[in-house]
Amino acid sequence: MRILLTGVTGQVGRALWQPLAEFGTVIAADRAALDLSQPGSIERALDEVRPQLIVNPAAYTAVDLAEDERDLAFRINAEAPAALAAWAAGRGVPLVHFSTDYVFDGTGENPWREQDEPSPLSVYGASKLAGERAIARTGCPHLIVRTSWVYAVDGKNFLRTIARLARERQELRIVADQFGAPTSARIIAGAVTGILRKQLAGQAPFVGGGGIVNVSAAGTTSWHGFATAIVEGLKARGVPVVAERVIPIATSDFPTKARRPLNSRLDHGRLNAVFDVTMPDWQVALAEELDGFVSMVAA
Ligand SMILES: NC(=O)c1ccc[n+]([C@@H]2O[C@H](COP(=O)([O-])OP(=O)(O)OC[C@H]3O[C@@H](n4cnc5c(N)ncnc54)[C@H](OP(=O)(O)O)[C@@H]3O)[C@@H](O)[C@H]2O)c1
Structure with missing residues (x-):
């Protein structure tokens, strides 16, 4: 199977690169190979690569800058995924795409379910939502992975x-009044790989069973x-840290150009029930990442 992977210089793309090799040949497309700010060039590029699976973690992710670069954010986060999906729809090729908790306005305290009504507070969130909807409209077999607060040892x-x-x-x-789940790129890659393992073993991956998760x-x-x-974890691992106090402040004490949701909790009911995937606790995943970070710093 020929797998086109975008965003390979980013956190999630880098984390997916090795694991995806389990399913076939990974064609790693960085910005030079496939510039998503030029959606008009995508069809020809895909005709050349002829992927049988497209995995698209590439995105315009500068949340505050997007307020000033609306056109560029929409080109990369909405028009480019639409072009990828249109190509995929015509050929029955599955598309795995990534989206964000920032499609929601963050009201309340309940974890957001996939079917809850989005209402983005920022240009970035609006552009990601437009991308989700454009993909669904093409009717291509797809999975849209909504994640939150992504981190890795690099990037x-x-x-x-x-x-x-x-x-x-x-x-x-x-800031102490925005709530969510810090999510390592590594555990996102683990979950996506687990989902793909089952889907690719079937006849038609994500046909009638994909959507948003x-x-x-x-x-x-x-x-x-x-x-x-993080600070305590670094200290426990012997990293020389001078920070003595981490002081909680309110979002209003730390003004940013883009508004962010206060409640970024994401519900895992569909992930567990439909895809049979259980996520590790954020503290367990952080410990794993800090171990890697410390050995990287020490090297
Ligand atoms: N980061 C988060 O906290 C977060 C939270 C929720 C959801 N997400 C979503 O998760 C996905 C992965 O995010 P991430 O954290 O891995 O992002 P990231 O580390 O910021 O990486 C973004 C990737 O997209 C590429 N890219 C940007 N503009 C491009 C263009 N015009 N053409 C081709 N490639 C381009 C970047 O390439 P260059 O290196 O060349 O710029 C980079 O490889 C995205 O869909 C994002 O919206 C992220």
Whole structure:
């Protein structure tokens, strides 16, 4: 099977690269090979590669910058997935795409279910929602993996930012009224691989059984809880950390260009029942990532 994987320089793409090789030949398309800001070029590129499975973690992910770059965010997050899906629909090729908790407005405290009504607060969230809907409209066999608060040992993410700040500052001030599940790219890749293993063993992957599925770590915390766990985890692993206090602040104390949901909890009912996948707790996944981070820093 020929598998086209985008976003290979990003967190989720990098984490998926090796595991996807279990299912066939992975054609890793970085931005130079397939520029998603040029949706008009996608059909020809796909005709050349002729993938039998498309996995698309590439996205415009600069949440605040998107407020100023609406057109670019929509081209990459909505028009490009639409073009991938249109090509896939014509040939019955399955598409695995990724989306976000930021499609929701974050009201209430209940975990969001896949069928709950989205109402994005930001351009980024709106562009991702438009991508979801465009894919569904094409009718291609698809799975849209909604995830949240992604991090890895490399790349640009909260874990790396806190690890740096913890070595520079005695006091960190971190938002404590946004709740969700920090999710390592590694456990997203594990869940997607588990789903694909079963789907690809059947006759027609995701035909009549795909749609949207939430994939995030189990459990809930705030950014403050996540930062505290990172700092404590680094200290426990002997990393020289100067941070003594992680102070909880409100979202209103840390203004950002884009508004973010206060409640990013994602419900796992469909993931468990339909796809038979159970996610590890966020603290277990963080411990695994911190072990990797510490050995990377020590090397
Ligand atoms: N990060 C999060 O906290 C988070 C939370 C919820 C959902 N998600 C979703 O999960 C998925 C994976 O996110 P991630 O954290 O892995 O993202 P990431 O680390 O920011 O990586 C984004 C990837 O997209 C590529 N890309 C951006 N613009 C492109 C273009 N014009 N053409 C081709 N490739 C382009 C980037 O390539 P370059 O290296 O060349 O820029 C990079 O490989 C995305 O769909 C995202 O919306 C992420």
